[in-house]
Amino acid sequence: MSDSASQSAGASGASPTGASPAGGMRSGGGGERQVLSAFPPLDIPAIIRELAFTTLIASALVFPLLTLRTVDSVEGLYIESRWMVSFMAVALVVAGRLGLILLRYGKMIYAAVGGVVAILAAFFLPVPSLFEVILVAGGAILALRALVDLFLVVRQISPSARAEFRDRGGVWVRRVLPWAAGLAVVFAIVLPFMPFSSRYLIDVGVLILTYVLLGWGLNIIVGYAGLLDLGYVAFYAVGAYSYALLAYYFDFSFWICLPLAGLLSASFGLLLGFPVLRLRGDYFAIVTLGFGEIIRLILINWFRFTNGPDGISSIPRPSFFGIAEFARKPKSDLPSFHETFGLAFSSEHRLIFLYYLVLVLAALVAAFTLRVRNLPLGRAWEALREDDVASASLGISRTSIKLAAFGISATWGGIAGSFFATRQGFISPESFTFIESAIILSIVVLGGMGSLTGIACAAVLLIGLPEVFRELVEYRMVTFGGGLVLIMIWRPRGLLSFREPSIRLLDRRGRLRFAVAGRGVGESLCAGATGGATGDTTSGATSDTTSGATSEATSGTTGGVGR
Amino acid sequence: MSEAVPSLSAPPLLKVEHLSMRFGGLLAVDDVSFHAQDGEITAIIGPNGAGKTTVFNCLTGFYRPTSGRCALRHRDGSEVLLERYESYQISRRGRVARTFQNVRLFPRMTVLENLLVAQHKMLMRASWWTVGGIFNLPGYRRASAYAVERACHYLELVELLPRADDEAGELPYGAQRRLEIARAICADPVLLCLDEPAAGLNPSESNELRELLRKLREDEKIGILLIEHDMSVVMGISDHIVVLDHGSKIAEGVPQAVAANPRVIAAYLGEEESDEEATGNGASGGAKGNGASNGATSGGATGSGASNEATDKGVES
Ligand SMILES: Nc1ncnc2c1ncn2[C@@H]1O[C@H](COP(=O)(O)OP(=O)(O)OP(=O)(O)O)[C@@H](O)[C@H]1O
Ligand SMILES: [Mg+2]
Numbered sequence: 115m116s117d118s119a120s121q122s123a124g125a126s127g128a129s130p131t132g133a134s135p136a137g138g139m140r141s142g143g144g145g146e147r148q149v150l151s152a153f154p155p156l157d158i159p160a161i162i163r164e165l166a167f168t169t170l171i172a173s174a175l176v177f178p179l180l181t182l183r184t185v186d187s188v189e190g191l192y193i194e195s196r197w198m199v200s201f202m203a204v205a206l207v208v209a210g211r212l213g214l215i216l217l218r219y220g221k222m223i224y225a226a227v228g229g230v231v232a233i234l235a236a237f238f239l240p241v242p243s244l245f246e247v248i249l250v251a252g253g254a255i256l257a258l259r260a261l262v263d264l265f266l267v268v269r270q271i272s273p274s275a276r277a278e279f280r281d282r283g284g285v286w287v288r289r290v291l292p293w294a295a296g297l298a299v300v301f302a303i304v305l306p307f308m309p310f311s312s313r314y315l316i317d318v319g320v321l322i323l324t325y326v327l328l329g330w331g332l333n334i335i336v337g338y339a340g341l342l343d344l345g346y347v348a349f350y351a352v353g354a355y356s357y358a359l360l361a362y363y364f365d366f367s368f369w370i371c372l373p374l375a376g377l378l379s380a381s382f383g384l385l386l387g388f389p390v391l392r393l394r395g396d397y398f399a400i401v402t403l404g405f406g407e408i409i410r411l412i413l414i415n416w417f418r419f420t421n422g423p424d425g426i427s428s429i430p431r432p433s434f435f436g437i438a439e440f441a442r443k444p445k446s447d448l449p450s451f452h453e454t455f456g457l458a459f460s461s462e463h464r465l466i467f468l469y470y471l472v473l474v475l476a477a478l479v480a481a482f483t484l485r486v487r488n489l490p491l492g493r494a495w496e497a498l499r500e501d502d503v504a505s506a507s508l509g510i511s512r513t514s515i516k517l518a519a520f521g522i523s524a525t526w527g528g529i530a531g532s533f534f535a536t537r538q539g540f541i542s543p544e545s546f547t548f549i550e551s552a553i554i555l556s557i558v559v560l561g562g563m564g565s566l567t568g569i570a571c572a573a574v575l576l577i578g579l580p581e582v583f584r585e586l587v588e589y590r591m592v593t594f595g596g597g598l599v600l601i602m603i604w605r606p607r608g609l610l611s612f613r614e615p616s617i618r619l620l621d622r623r624g625r626l627r628f629a630v631a632g633r634g635v636g637e638s639l640c641a642g643a644t645g646g647a648t649g650d651t652t653s654g655a656t657s658d659t660t661s662g663a664t665s666e667a668t669s670g671t672t673g674g675v676g677r
Numbered sequence: 678m679s680e681a682v683p684s685l686s687a688p689p690l691l692k693v694e695h696l697s698m699r700f701g702g703l704l705a706v707d708d709v710s711f712h713a714q715d716g717e718i719t720a721i722i723g724p725n726g727a728g729k730t731t732v733f734n735c736l737t738g739f740y741r742p743t744s745g746r747c748a749l750r751h752r753d754g755s756e757v758l759l760e761r762y763e764s765y766q767i768s769r770r771g772r773v774a775r776t777f778q779n780v781r782l783f784p785r786m787t788v789l790e791n792l793l794v795a796q797h798k799m800l801m802r803a804s805w806w807t808v809g810g811i812f813n814l815p816g817y818r819r820a821s822a823y824a825v826e827r828a829c830h831y832l833e834l835v836e837l838l839p840r841a842d843d844e845a846g847e848l849p850y851g852a853q854r855r856l857e858i859a860r861a862i863c864a865d866p867v868l869l870c871l872d873e874p875a876a877g878l879n880p881s882e883s884n885e886l887r888e889l890l891r892k893l894r895e896d897e898k899i900g901i902l903l904i905e906h907d908m909s910v911v912m913g914i915s916d917h918i919v920v921l922d923h924g925s926k927i928a929e930g931v932p933q934a935v936a937a938n939p940r941v942i943a944a945y946l947g948e949e950e951s952d953e954e955a956t957g958n959g960a961s962g963g964a965k966g967n968g969a970s971n972g973a974t975s976g977g978a979t980g981s982g983a984s985n986e987a988t989d990k991g992v993e994s
Contacts, residue, residue, distance in 0.1 A: 482811070485810075485811050486807060486810075486811065489800075489804055489807055489810040489811070490793070490797050490800035490801045490804055490807075490810070491801070491804075491806075491807045491810075493786070493790060493793060493794050493797070494794065494797055494801075496783065496785075496786060496790075497783050497786065497794045497797075500782075500783035500784060500785055500786060501781050501782070501783055503739075503764075503777070503781060504777065504781040504782070504783065505765075505783075505794070506738075506739075506763075506764040506765040507737060507739075507764060507765075507767070507768065507774070507775050507777075507861075508768055508774075508794055508795045508797060508860070508864050509765055509766070509767075509768030509769045509797055509798045509864065510765055510794070510797050511765040511766075512765065518807075613785055615786070615787045615789075615790060615842060616786075616790055617787075617789060617790060617793065617825070618787075618789070618842050619789050619825070619829070619841040619842055620841075620842055
């Protein structure tokens, strides 16, 4: 199983998404290519040793975990032994390893055939359904990888050509990404009115968008300020309970509570920030983890105020901007939505409203984040993440800048929390356990820290897919975990790990973005653009503006300066 | 106090008086006093572990000196005591900027961004601590354009303008060193502290660096404190040299005088108190010894026997 995973890692290392100029990744890949171009001679004893070792490790893991299972039946609890299943699992692992070995020694044909056989076996052999999935996926990946390798060898594509191809793919991804993101936004806007849309789909959409919101909020701490926060759920909880309690005790409406929840959450963020920000690295992570748990324990134990583990129910639903209510017969003196707008009553109205509400909130957070990132504050966050000693020497105060990150991030968490409360109508401390923090953090890390698009993609993958595959009940969390592992292997720095600069001197076409006064500056820039940029730039983004665009760049630059 | 101050016309820019820094049992800087003048390059030299970087760290708020005073005179005539500030206050209150012995850029940020971070305080105020910046108010827009212009000016000075949009971490080593210097000047200091800017540069690059430092001294009218092991750089451009060894000042004066000073030569060749110096630092000490003695001979050739007097006094105190 794990073999097929690492297998696929290699295969898609070659996929055209390697945009990041990460030296580590590229050199790792490069090493593999070296092996590929010169296959080692077949070394049977070494192969047998490797297979034996694999068998050993697989057995050690599989037998204790899979063999014995307790079964609850009418006669009582008894233990069932499943030797067959365990043997099959070990055989699968060994077969996967064999496929890898074949690839390593350049026996691509055998590997491809093996992959196809595995797929066929899934259909004809009586194996448990999970094994079927693994056989099909592993076999397909193995066969594909073998065919790709075969293609490369036959066409004699050198490692450097492959790297270049990957770079060009990266540039392409970068260029297409804004369009793709725009398209996704349009899709999200029209989703409720699409013919295939359903109550269930919109519900999943709301869930995903909530996590997108949380991910983007946490991104400010983790992605920009570079602090590992393991207790983000605390702010989420504070936001949710702020709304629930304010509504319960003071009858405040959702629209008043939303900003209040944000503020309360922010003040908790600052409160936590003051003592914690002097800590670094692991210590910081541990304290935030503790903070998350403390908030949860307070919510459980302060029974008289928060109703403890029983939670708070019948939290008021949001009204339509204080104009109308989404109910057949409103309890308050507001008119009902369907009557106000002359529609037939449908319970979907509220759901669609919630969907747009969270969409707008997410858009707000995105707009804010994108803007702040290009301001001195955002650059200071990143500078602190990159090197806090150098930042200090340039006059950046660690405490205040990080506190700002904490406060802003907590605000978004709180707003997401009160949205959660109003959507559910019921909250209890159960919803705010550590696993929630872990999920949000995985979304941020896997999406590519700092990349809003990447985080949104990761939220769709990690929240959406398990939700859609709910029928696979038992394997739902396996999908989640498998997704995590795969992304970590493929793209250790996240799905979209490249960083868009907060400011550029030259735009994509090579023109000056700023009216830089002073002739000298412009002239030497032109000279640089013609001479310098061609040879020595290594980043994907700049190298695409080299040869073709150079002459244009020069003229554009002079024009810009002349004005 | 009988400090040896060669040119007494103007009041000094920086007065370091009886500076000491103790780490547990180790006295890394031991009662060091010297002055640095505006518009001059003051070099601090000495063998490895002499305490040079520690002096910088005391001046820039990274260490709080055990005792002593570092007074910096600003252009308006006011005097600030550098040892009172935290490291992040030094840039604005003290107006001291520095580079680091091992380059410390923001590697994943672009060259231009690196220089904008250096103008953080100015931009932060112009953006009303982000509130005005979010709405892109005209005041912030102007400040931002001005900051870019300044950045371009200094990028041009260090010949990095064509690479403004590249990631700083992708630059070759020599360029990173120059970028770090440009970043420090962008912070608008009156005193610039450079910690071994020529380390790791090849001869032609260190020639360029020398030119750059000369130009900075002339154009910016700031004081430069320079820690450097490369004697060709030090002897070529310094106006004044302070020599540290084992934390204390052993000599001070104009380059020729320092190069001819027997105590300096001894410290570099490891003749006195030879125990750890000679054995532990064999290779690097030897290399530096060469540099020093080269300087010494050239200094001797230009004829400088006269100014030894001042240096010796400095040694006495
Ligand atoms: N934070 C610290 N804690 C303990 N000892 C320190 C600390 N910083 C410096 N030292 C010690 O102080 C002495 C002087 O160090 P410093 O870095 O100032 O030397 P240097 O003159 O810059 O040498 P080099 O030429 O190698 O850079 C060394 O013995 C060093 O080990
Ligand atoms: Mg040093």
